[in-house]
Amino acid sequence: MIRVTIRTSLYAGRLVLRPVAAVVGVGVRIEREMLIAVGDAMGRNALSALDAVLATHYAEDAVDRVLAAPLAERALDRALSGPLIEALARDIVRYAVVERVAEAVLSGDTLDRLMLLAFQGPGAERIVVAALESPAAERAIAAALESPALEGLVAQALDDPGLERIVARAVGSPGGERILARVVDSRLTDAAVTRLLESEDLWHMVDEIAGSPAVTEAITQQSLGFADQMAGEVRERSRKVDARLERVARHLLRRRDRGDEAGPTLPEPDTT
Amino acid sequence: MTTTAAPTTELAGPVPGDQSLPYGGFATRTIALAIDAVVVDGVALLVSVSVGLALNLLHVGKTATVVAAAVGGVAFVLWLLGYFVTFWTTTGQTPGCRVMGVRVLDDRTGRAPLRMRQALVRIVGCIVSTLMLCAGFLLILVDDRRRGLHDRMARTVVVYTSKEDDPGPGRRPAGRPS
Numbered sequence: 001m002i003r004v005t006i007r008t009s010l011y012a013g014r015l016v017l018r019p020v021a022a023v024v025g026v027g028v029r030i031e032r033e034m035l036i037a038v039g040d041a042m043g044r045n046a047l048s049a050l051d052a053v054l055a056t057h058y059a060e061d062a063v064d065r066v067l068a069a070p071l072a073e074r075a076l077d078r079a080l081s082g083p084l085i086e087a088l089a090r091d092i093v094r095y096a097v098v099e100r101v102a103e104a105v106l107s108g109d110t111l112d113r114l115m116l117l118a119f120q121g122p123g124a125e126r127i128v129v130a131a132l133e134s135p136a137a138e139r140a141i142a143a144a145l146e147s148p149a150l151e152g153l154v155a156q157a158l159d160d161p162g163l164e165r166i167v168a169r170a171v172g173s174p175g176g177e178r179i180l181a182r183v184v185d186s187r188l189t190d191a192a193v194t195r196l197l198e199s200e201d202l203w204h205m206v207d208e209i210a211g212s213p214a215v216t217e218a219i220t221q222q223s224l225g226f227a228d229q230m231a232g233e234v235r236e237r238s239r240k241v242d243a244r245l246e247r248v249a250r251h252l253l254r255r256r257d258r259g260d261e262a263g264p265t266l267p268e269p270d271t272t
Numbered sequence: 273m274t275t276t277a278a279p280t281t282e283l284a285g286p287v288p289g290d291q292s293l294p295y296g297g298f299a300t301r302t303i304a305l306a307i308d309a310v311v312v313d314g315v316a317l318l319v320s321v322s323v324g325l326a327l328n329l330l331h332v333g334k335t336a337t338v339v340a341a342a343v344g345g346v347a348f349v350l351w352l353l354g355y356f357v358t359f360w361t362t363t364g365q366t367p368g369c370r371v372m373g374v375r376v377l378d379d380r381t382g383r384a385p386l387r388m389r390q391a392l393v394r395i396v397g398c399i400v401s402t403l404m405l406c407a408g409f410l411l412i413l414v415d416d417r418r419r420g421l422h423d424r425m426a427r428t429v430v431v432y433t434s435k436e437d438d439p440g441p442g443r444r445p446a447g448r449p450s
Binding site: 231234235238239241242243245246249250253255 | 296297298299300303371372373410413414418432
């Protein structure tokens with residue numbers, strides 16, 4: 001009797017608690033969905049705000065100022081003169097960072113988008129020119145070029161077969177071709193080529209190369225080679241004509257052909 | 273008519289009377305002679321025009337002009353003889369022969385270059401062949417060793433040269449002194 005009473009009570013309790021548990025579950029789901037929706041909305045708004053900020057001229061001014069600031073110069077000097085470069089180079093090589101990044105970039109269209117943004121954006125050219133013309137950049141590049149760490153890094157990278165694979169893949173891929181086409185078509189390239197063509201040093205260098213003994217000798221050798229080839233062809237044909245004329249003459253005079261008609265082996269005319 | 277500048281000892285020639293050698297034929301030798309004629313006449317023309325212009329500027333008399341013409345004629349003959357004799361007795365090849373890949377050899381020794389006397393006789397033979405309406409040259413077509421009248425007179429033969437015999441620019445036969 002007691003057992004029956006307990007079972008009945010438990011059953012009745014379960015029946016009563018079911019609606020309560022259902023209400024609690026609905027409340028938890030609603031809370032979770034609201035959190036997701038609010039987070040998504042906040043993320044979108046943040047990205048829109050970032051886009052708006054980047055689209056203003058303040059962003060470019062900010063970049064210009066940062067690049068022109070002595071602080072950036074000092075920071076770069078310290079970074080380049082410190083052990084950071086060596087450590088970075090070691091880690092890059094150890095963890096095959098370049099190879100992995102290149103694989104990831106080349107496998108998607110990320111690089112395409114980045115290049116498109118870089119070369120078609122109105123501020124890109126100004127930023128690059130400002131960066132290149134700043135004294136800080138000049139000093140930084142000079143310091144980097146004189147750094148033994150960079151030399152070691154370059155040598156190590158060039159010896160790495162992974163780099164060769166990456167370059168081969170990049171050059172042979174359709175993405176590489178598209179990027180190259182965009183680079184060539186970009187205003188930056190036009191400006192660079194125009195500046196290069198206006199440079200007196202370029203034409204001085206061209207004059208030096210054109211007048212160098214190696215180039216002169218190569219042209220002479222090519223001309224001689226062509227003349228030799230022509231002479232060789234004339235020799236070859238004239239020897240055939242020799243034999244033909246002789247056959248005709250002997251036929252007219254009813255003389256037998258020379259013993260060498262079938263041929264003595266003629267020396268091969270120099271057709272090279 | 274011949275080419276390559278190689279020493280006598282290196283120009284291994286034919287065994288005298290050897291009919292199996294690659295003797296130079298009529299067309300090749302005619303073209304070689306034509307090239308030589310262009311060289312000889314071109315130089316002569318250049319010199320004569322230069323001298324003529326100079327004499328014209330100096331307003332020399334008629335007698336002097338006649339004398340100059342006579343001297344010019346003699347100079348041309350000397351130039352012609354000197355051209356062929358020099359090449360035949362040094363390299364065995366004139367520039368025309370060099371271009372066409374043939375060389376003049378002494379028939380008795382089978383080697384180049386020719387002796388001075390041989391070269392002179394060969395030139396005389398060429399003149400005689402020409403005077404006979406070029407019949408002397410036509411002998412090349414029917415002779416077993418492709419010899420013309422001038423070849424028979426001078427005892428020479430003309431053979432094709434090979435790549436090894438013709439050192440090109442920058443190439444030099446082995447052992448040749450620089």
